[in-house]
Amino acid sequence: MTATTPTTGTRPTPAPPRALNISRTNATAARVLRQLRHDPRTIALMIVIPCLMLFLLRYVFDGSPQTFDNIGASLLGIFPLITMFLVTSIATLRERTSGTLERLLAMPLGKGDLIAGYAIAFGTIAIIQSALATGLAVWFLGLDVIGSPWLLLLVALLDALLGTALGLFVSAFASSEFQAVQFMPAVIFPQLLLCGLFTPRSNMHPALEAISNVLPMSYAVDGMNEVLKHTDMTATFVRDVLIVAGSALLVLGLGAATLKRRTA
Numbered sequence: 385m386t387a388t389t390p391t392t393g394t395r396p397t398p399a400p401p402r403a404l405n406i407s408r409t410n411a412t413a414a415r416v417l418r419q420l421r422h423d424p425r426t427i428a429l430m431i432v433i434p435c436l437m438l439f440l441l442r443y444v445f446d447g448s449p450q451t452f453d454n455i456g457a458s459l460l461g462i463f464p465l466i467t468m469f470l471v472t473s474i475a476t477l478r479e480r481t482s483g484t485l486e487r488l489l490a491m492p493l494g495k496g497d498l499i500a501g502y503a504i505a506f507g508t509i510a511i512i513q514s515a516l517a518t519g520l521a522v523w524f525l526g527l528d529v530i531g532s533p534w535l536l537l538l539v540a541l542l543d544a545l546l547g548t549a550l551g552l553f554v555s556a557f558a559s560s561e562f563q564a565v566q567f568m569p570a571v572i573f574p575q576l577l578l579c580g581l582f583t584p585r586s587n588m589h590p591a592l593e594a595i596s597n598v599l600p601m602s603y604a605v606d607g608m609n610e611v612l613k614h615t616d617m618t619a620t621f622v623r624d625v626l627i628v629a630g631s632a633l634l635v636l637g638l639g640a641a642t643l644k645r646r647t648a
Contacts, residue, residue, distance in 0.1 A: 405497055412501025417508065420475075430471050430509050434463040434517045442525040453528045457608040458581050460521050460536060464513055464544035465601065466572055472506050472551025473564040480555060499640040502552055503545070510544030531611035535621070539607040542628045546600055549635035556642035575601035580609075600631035 420426060441459060445451040518537045521527040529536060554571060558564040578588070578596035585596045596602045607624035614621070 408497040409500045409504065412498055413504035413508075416475075416502060416505035420505070420509065426471055426475065427509070430467055431513050431516060434467055434513060435520050437463050438517060438521050438525060442521075449526070449528075452525070453612075455581065456521055456525070456527045457529065457536060457612045458579075458605045460517055460527075461540050461543040461604045461608045462576065462579070462581065462601065464510065464517065464540055465547035465550075465604065466568075466576075467513070468506060468510055468544045468547030469551045469554075469572060470565070470568065472502075472548045473555045473558070473567065474551075474561050476502065476552055476555035477558055477561060477564045481559070496640055499552065499636055503548060503636055506548040506551075507545055510541055510548060514540035514544055529612055530615050531613075531617075535611045535617065536608065539604060539611065539625065539628070542625060542632065543601075543604045546604070546628055546632040546635070549632045549639060552639040553635050553642065556639070575599045578602065579605045581605055600628055603627040603631075 438456065438459065441456065442452050514537055518533060518540055522529060522533045522536065550571060554567045555564060558567065574595075578585070578592055578599060579601040580596070585593050585602065588596065603624040607621055607628065610618050610621040610624065
């Protein structure tokens with residue numbers, strides 16, 4: 385009689401894929417973009433609202449164009465960050481609460497593939513958003529920029545990607561869309577107050593200035609102001625861009641760490 389190995393009736397859990405796979409990442413990005421295509425309100429919020437805010441701001445200061453020149457570039461980076469944070473956190477939370485993320489993670493799909501796919505999808509929208517907002521501000525609303533508008537576009541795009549990364553990250557700590565929105569005062573508003581938009585950071589209380597020095601939005605505003613004041617790319621601008629980009633990558637990594645894979 386041939387001995388047989390007893391079975392327990394359970395299947396071994398496959399090991400999650402570790403290497404980032406381009407095809408899986410692109411498939412995830414394509415799925416998210418297809419969903420966004422059928423949600424015109426979300427697309428309008430991401431693309432139209434920043435342009436509308438810049439348009440209103442320009443004519444709020446219609447009698448003082450210099451004021452628009454002073455703060456327009458900063459807001460060109462802040463508006464995309466805020467809108468991408470809001471939309472990304474809510475959209476990702478919907479997939480968490482609906483069980484979509486659980487089903488996806490049960491497939492041979494790595495956490496890196498999932499996060500990268502979301503980043504590519506929302507990053508594509510961010511490119512469109514940043515290009516439209518920059519073009520509107522510089523060529524239609526008359527924002528007076530000494531440096532290259534392409535550098536403004538670069539900072540605006542990185543700010544939007546940072547907002548996307550922050551939205552992906554905080555969605556892990558909310559159980560409803562209302563809670564996701566509540567993270568805005570905790571994550572965005574302090575950065576908005578301390579970024580140097582309302583007063584130079586050097587004029588703040590030393591403790592607040594020290595806090596502002598570790599907030600990525602501060603460097604987004606500094607980068608915009610560098611383009612506003614200098615004809616060439618400065619070392620400070622390069623530093624600011626690298627900090628914003630590095631912050632986005634760091635937060636994306638933290639977002640990947642919050643994803644839970646069901647193994648049972």
